[in-house]
Amino acid sequence: MQKRTRRRVAAIVVPLVGLLSGALFVRLLLDWSDSQPYAGAETETRYIVIAVGAVAWVAVSCAIGVWLWWSSRRSSPALDREASR
Secondary structure, three states, X not given: OOHHHHHHHXXXXXXXXXXXXXXXXXXXXXXXXXXXXXXXXXXXXXHHHHHHHHHHHHHHHHHHHHHHHHHXXXXXXXXXXXXXX
């Protein structure tokens, strides 16, 4: 497989894995948080921190995916052929 194709596949897979792992992160931490006694503002703050952490995780994985896609556009087919020799 050419370098460009591998980078484009990675550019699609990385955000998907980030989204799925972010959803798993939220699910596990919310289950843990719900097992703790409710403490008003402290519990609500915990929910917000969990949500912000998950959004940041997904945003970073999407940014990495975009960077991989753009960097694959900049590589030339001639360089890919040279690298495969």
